[in-house]
Amino acid sequence: MKKQLLLFLLIIGASVLSAQETTIVKGKVLDASNDKPLESVNIVNLNEVVGTSTNSAGEFEIKAKANDTLHFSYLGFKSIKVRVTNDWIKFGSADIKLTELALALEQVVVNQLNLTGYLAVDIKQVPEPNDNYRYAISGLPSTGYEADRPGTISKIVGSIFNPADFLHRMFGKKPNELRKLQKMKQDDQIRNLLASRFDRETLMALLNVNKVDLDEIVKQCNYSKEFVESANDLQILDAINECYEEYKLLSRGRTGKL
Structure with a gap:
């Protein structure tokens, strides 16, 4: 028995x-x-x-x-x-x-300029060019931070403390998601997939976050609104990865360890 x-x-x-x-x-x-x-x-x-x-x-x-x-x-x-x-x-x-999705036409909004004929008045209605710049922080192995021209210095200084802490708050209770960041960097099939996508859907599923939080992570890592809106999913992934790597370096500098 x-x-x-x-x-x-x-x-x-x-x-x-x-x-x-x-x-x-x-x-x-x-x-x-x-x-x-x-x-x-x-x-x-x-x-x-x-x-x-x-x-x-x-x-x-x-x-x-x-x-x-x-x-x-x-x-x-x-x-x-x-x-x-x-x-x-x-x-x-x-x-x-x-299941196939129903086709839907997106509403197109055309913003017309109401010109008056007076140059001094009309020129104020023309949108300003999108001037975004990237600034590197000495000692950090990255291409730097992207920021608009106004307030750039304050953004760079604030980014030393804010993005890393925000990233840790987002993923601190989800260590598996942070490990996934490293795995995603190494899988060519996933990188090729993300390079052709702009809907954030696969990224949201992999990292277990919604689109609002995902966009907020990238913004808090000091990337501009224009970058968040125009980047493909692979660029968003690399931006988060870059921010996390800098978070680890900054954490090591504060505590003497990771």
């Missing part, structure tokens, strides 16, 4: 360990409306921080383990998150269906 119980426990233990092991998960992504395969769908394992994309037949393979979450995104389709199950791993493949 004891031997049978021991054997049963060993089988259960082996099953748990195998479920926790990282393996290769396979699947196919289809259009939910017609079951046609979708090519070049972006897939990111939010736990392992690895990415891939579907081939011409809609097929993909990605490293994952049971309970990992996969994020599927494709232009014009609603993004979804799918949990990797033991059955998926056991049976080897799964069909993932994406």
Whole structure:
């Protein structure tokens, strides 16, 4: 009886360990409306921080383990998150269906200048050029801070204390998200994906923050509003990474350690 119980426990233990092991998960992504395969769908394992994309037949393979979450995104389709199950791993493949988003025209606002014919009055209505500059802080291995011309010095001085502390407050209780920053820098597939995206969706899913907080992080790291609005997702990732690296250097200088 004891031997049978021991054997049963060993089988259960082996099953748990195998479920926790990282393996290769396979699947196919289809259009939910017609079951046609979708090519070049972006897939990111939010736990392992690895990415891939579907081939011409809609097929993909990605490293994952049971309970990992996969994020599927494709232009014009609603993004979804799918949990990797033991059955998926056991049976080897799964069909993932994406739903097409309804097309919507964005409202275009045209701001006209009400010219009076008097140069001294009309010239005041012309928008000022977007002059953004980057300033380096001696001793920090970065390309520096981006700031508008007015108040630049105060922004640089304030950035020594503010962005790093803000970044720590945002992620201090989420150490896994900070570790993901390093992993994202090393995965070429994810970097290539982010370089082509401007919607922040994948970044938000990876870092577990909403868009407002994500934009605020970059602003507090002293990047201009124009940069936040125009940068692609890879540039935003690198900006946060740069800010975090400087945070570590500044923290080391204050405390003598990381």
